[in-house]
Structure formats: structure tokens, C-alpha cells
Amino acid sequence: MDDNDQDERGGMVLVAWLLLLMWALFGLLIAWLCSGDGEGVARWIGMFQAYFCYVWISVALAAVLMLAIGDEQR
Numbered sequence: 896m897d898d899n900d901q902d903e904r905g906g907m908v909l910v911a912w913l914l915l916l917m918w919a920l921f922g923l924l925i926a927w928l929c930s931g932d933g934e935g936v937a938r939w940i941g942m943f944q945a946y947f948c949y950v951w952i953s954v955a956l957a958a959v960l961m962l963a964i965g966d967e968q969r
Contacts, residue, residue, distance in 0.1 A: 918953065922946055922949040922950065922953070923946065925945065925946075925949055926942045926943075926945035926946035926949060927942055929941070929942075929945040930942035930944075930945055
């Protein structure tokens with residue numbers, strides 16, 4: 896692997912991390928919006944539940960996407 900490949904791969908990793916951060920922040924926004932009208936602890940519990948579901952749905956979608964990409968490359 897030459898220096899050009901290393902630079903390109905490093906850029907792709909940076910973009911992947913930025914996309915992951917944006918996805919996580921978007922999940923926090925969705926969780927906040929879906930957590931209901933509760934006050935104090937009730938709202939935080941609702942937010943945690945919504946974010947937990949968001950994370951697991953995201954993991955499941957990522958796994959399906961990775962399997963699909965892996966099958967294409969064979």
C-alpha cells in the first residue's frame with residue numbers, strides 16, 4: 896500500500912466517524928422528541944428508552960447492510 900492509499904483510507908475513516916457522530920446526535924434529537932411530556936426523571940427514562948430502541952434498530956440495519964455488502968463482494 897502506498898502513501899496515496901493510506902491518505903485515502905484515513906479520509907474515509909474520518910468521514911465514517913463523522914457520520915457516526917451525526918447519526919448518534921440525530922438519535923438524541925429523536926429520543927428527546929419521542930420521550931413524551933414527562934417532567935424530570937420521567938422524561939429522562941422515556942428518552943433513554945427511545946434512544947435504546949434507536950441504537951438497536953441502527954445496529955440491526957448496519958448488520959444487514961454489512962451482510963449485503965459482504966455478499967456483493969464475493
